[in-house]
Amino acid sequence: MPYQTRDEHLFSDGPKRILTLDGGGIRGALTLGYLARIETILQERANDPNFRLCHYFDLIAGTSTGSIIATGLALGFSVAQLEALYQSLSAEVFKKPVWRFGLFSAKFPQEPLIKALTKAFGDITLGSDALQTGLLITAKRLDTGSPWFIHNNPRGKYFAPTGGSSTPNKDFLLREIVRASTAAPHYFEPESLQVAQDIAGAFVDGGVSPYNNPALAALMVVGLQGFGLNWSFGADNLMLVSAGTGTRNLQLETSEVLDMSAVRLAGQSILSIMADCDWLTQTMMQWMSNSPTAWPIDRESGNLEQDILGDRQAMLHYLRYNVRFDPQWLKQELDIIIDPVQADSLFAMDQPENIEILTNLGTTAALVQVQPKHFPANFDVA
Secondary structure, three states: OOOOOHHHHHHOOOOEEEEEEOOOHHHHHHHHHHHHHHHHHHHHHHOOOOOOHHHHOOEEEEEOHHHHHHHHHHOOOOHHHHHHHHHHHHHHOOOOOOOOOOOOOOOOOOHHHHHHHHHHHOOOEOOOOOOOOEEEEEEEEOOOOEEEEEEOOOOOOOOOOOOOOEOOHHHOEHHHHHHHHOOOOOOOOOEEEEEEOOEEEEEEEHHHOOOOOOHHHHHHHHHOHHHOOOOOOOOOOEEEEEEOOOEOOOOOOHHHHHOOOHHHHHHHHHHHHHHHHHHHHHHHHHHHEEOOOOOOOEOOOEOOOOOOHHHOOOOEEEEEEOOEOOHHHHHHHHOOOOOHHHHHHHOOOOOHHHHHHHHHHHHHHHHHHOOHHHOOHHHOOO
């Protein structure tokens, strides 16, 4: 069957579907478990083993490790192809040289990552017809302190600007903007992108902006008039599927915090802010939506099942899939037994020895959490 082109995905009438993918380094292997399950459900529904996620979703958004997956999916990669890519990335990119400590220089050299992204995406540009659907990548331009939403909407203001010296979005190489989105401070050096004829911007991981979970970023891109898409809201008109890379509750002794060195306290504070941003995104998404997969926000708010922003109709149908790296949660929700030390180790972004267990964890979680009924028939591809 013929599938939609990028422009048909972005501009045709009818219900719209968004897929968003969190950052989290090597924990992206967990995300792939969810995507494999979703791909299987949609292939069975379409009765087509060659059906890909780019044929279903009209916009795929990713931050950091999620940007790698999102780009591959938008190019038509199967989830199996991306699983193979992650095996390669884990072996090559997170191999720490003995002379690097991550204090005075980045923990990992950038060359293996650049080589892997070049092998995967070549010289394909953001404006290329090789992208079969909408793509959104979030990054943080640190020299101006501004989050960037880099997307392939041809009606976007910066896709192909006339006049001036700005580099058109359409001319950015995919491997370069993905490298920018994955340039996690401490782990990798910043990425320089030529944003105008005489201006180079310094970019770091999109995860150090409010958009490590890019769900709200995607919602803004499709809904705010300045971005030029103006999709219709409503639970029957807009569906957003969000896949995480795992979360955990931070629990420290008061004395431990009070005795922290200034460097550790600063680092811990940044991680805490990132976690706050993720949960704020989750709160806002559930507050605006009809969500059969709603998560408990906190003891006071609950899962917002009875709350709709402005006491109006739900603005979208929202699905959030994720796991907690918490022994009690894993036992209760997934019947997985794991000790606290191993649970903590799985949260690390740069441990390639975790990729197998993360992959298995994502597969197990997806079988429990991702149900065909979560994808209403009105969102099926005609």
